[in-house]
Amino acid sequence: MQTPRGARRTDTQLSDGRDLFYYDPADAPARVPLEDTRGLPEPKPQVDLRTDPLTGDVITYATHRNTRTYLPPADQCPLCATKPGNPTEIPDHDYNVAVFANRFPSFAGPGRTEVVCFTSDHDKSFTDLSQGQARLVVEAWADRTAELSARPDVEYVFAFENRGREIGVTLNHPHGQIYAYPFVPPRMRTLMARAREHQEVAGSNLFADVLAAERKEGTRVVAENGTWTAFVPEAARWPVEVHLYPHRQVADIAELTTEERDDFAELYLDVLSRFDGLYGDRLPYIAAWHAAPVRADRELGYLHLELLSIRRAADKIKYLAGSESGMGAFISDTRPEDVAETLRKVGS
Structure with a gap:
């Protein structure tokens, strides 16, 4: 699938039915995605939205996220490309930019959360990307923003990155997220x-x-x-x-x-x-x-x-x-x- 502004998007699914999108330069060879062989069970997120009567703010409770992966060693990183002995969220052996539906979503049913992997190189940061690679991330952001904004259950699309343990990241691989909120957030x-x-x-x-x-x-x-x-x-x-x-x-x-x-x-x-x-x-x-x-x-x-x-x-x-x-x-x-x-x- 060709996305606007010259990036190539390839759509596939993970073994539990979640979407996975690869983004490559427009002149890259067509990608034939590999199968996710992990045999994951269908996700069953538990999400509860409540409104604070004092402020009108919506508070989200996603109790299933307590079991999400936390700072694994590099050779067990779920955001790296799949290697022998480490099947990951990215079944292919290499990628440029990859976006997939979060296995531990903050929103489900109404709304959606996605993970954006900026590069397959585990040791890089966004700062280390070439301008061309950074530009490809912008294409992924733009494409996902347009698609998520078209959903009837989405009121706000928020792309962001947390970097550093001091901030509270749970995975060191260079990545960000996109929250498609079913409400307009307080800020x-x-x-x-x-x-x-x-x-x-x-x-x-x-x-x-x-x-x-x-x-x-x-x-x-x-x-x-x-x-x-x-x-x-x-x-x-x-x-x-x-x-x-x-x-x-x-x-x-x-x-x-x-x-x-x-x-x-x-x-x-x-x-x-x-x-x-x-x-x-x-x-x-x-x-x-x-x-x-x-x-x-x-x-x-x-x-x-x-x-x-x-x-x-x-x-x-x-x-x-x-x-x-x-x-x-x-x-x-x-x-x-x-x-x-x-x-x-x-x-x-």
């Missing part, structure tokens, strides 16, 4: 409410105005190219926090042009290299795509990526203590302007 409800208020008062898009102000002011801009700008937000919550915005308002990754996808891959790799250069090792981070909701308030959304790290010094972690966890009021030890200047110098 996006808050952002859309603010965007609606701003539209009514100012008559313009909140996110576009934030981007314009940051580019004009300049002191918090970390890097930019023809179609994207990366900056530390004026009111950053986290010790290291950078937002990447396209210069054009689009609702989600699937709406990005070929040029915008190319430029994102270039800028993102640049920013990630600055993160890793900050303290001389791989910085733990969360990379969170903020797209518009699938239906409600879609015209108010503005696709951007928020990249954050909890490390506040080379040997210190920012913990969410009383004020942050109890009241949601962040207190930071780092000034956004200082962080931006440091990141600019790291890349110079």
Whole structure:
């Protein structure tokens, strides 16, 4: 199956019926997927959604996830390509980018969760990818976003990556996830409410105005190219926090042009290299795509990526203590302007 913008997608299924999609460059030979020989039983996830009457937030209970794989040794990694003695979630002996339905999903029935493997190389990080490989990941994100957004049980599609044990990853292989929520998550409800208020008062898009102000002011801009700008937000919550915005308002990754996808891959790799250069090792981070909701308030959304790290010094972690966890009021030890200047110098 040929996906938009030149990637080749090959569809297959795992032995328990879950979907698996391979993404290869458009000029790669046609892939004939190998059979998953593990004979896995059909998944029976137990998911319960409840609404907090005090906040309106939806809380998800997925008790089956307590048994998911936790930090296995490299030779038993379930995200590596299959090798003799280690049949994995990827039956083929090699792959470029692979996406499959999560064996331990946070949502099932309404909603869906998928795993995105960025490369078959267990020892790499996204930072180590070539621009072409990073670009292929963007294609996978875009393709999955479009397909998941078309589902009637999905209200929000969230692509993200957690990197580092400090963040809480359970598998070290370079990968991310996509959550197709059956509801609009709390943070996006808050952002859309603010965007609606701003539209009514100012008559313009909140996110576009934030981007314009940051580019004009300049002191918090970390890097930019023809179609994207990366900056530390004026009111950053986290010790290291950078937002990447396209210069054009689009609702989600699937709406990005070929040029915008190319430029994102270039800028993102640049920013990630600055993160890793900050303290001389791989910085733990969360990379969170903020797209518009699938239906409600879609015209108010503005696709951007928020990249954050909890490390506040080379040997210190920012913990969410009383004020942050109890009241949601962040207190930071780092000034956004200082962080931006440091990141600019790291890349110079």
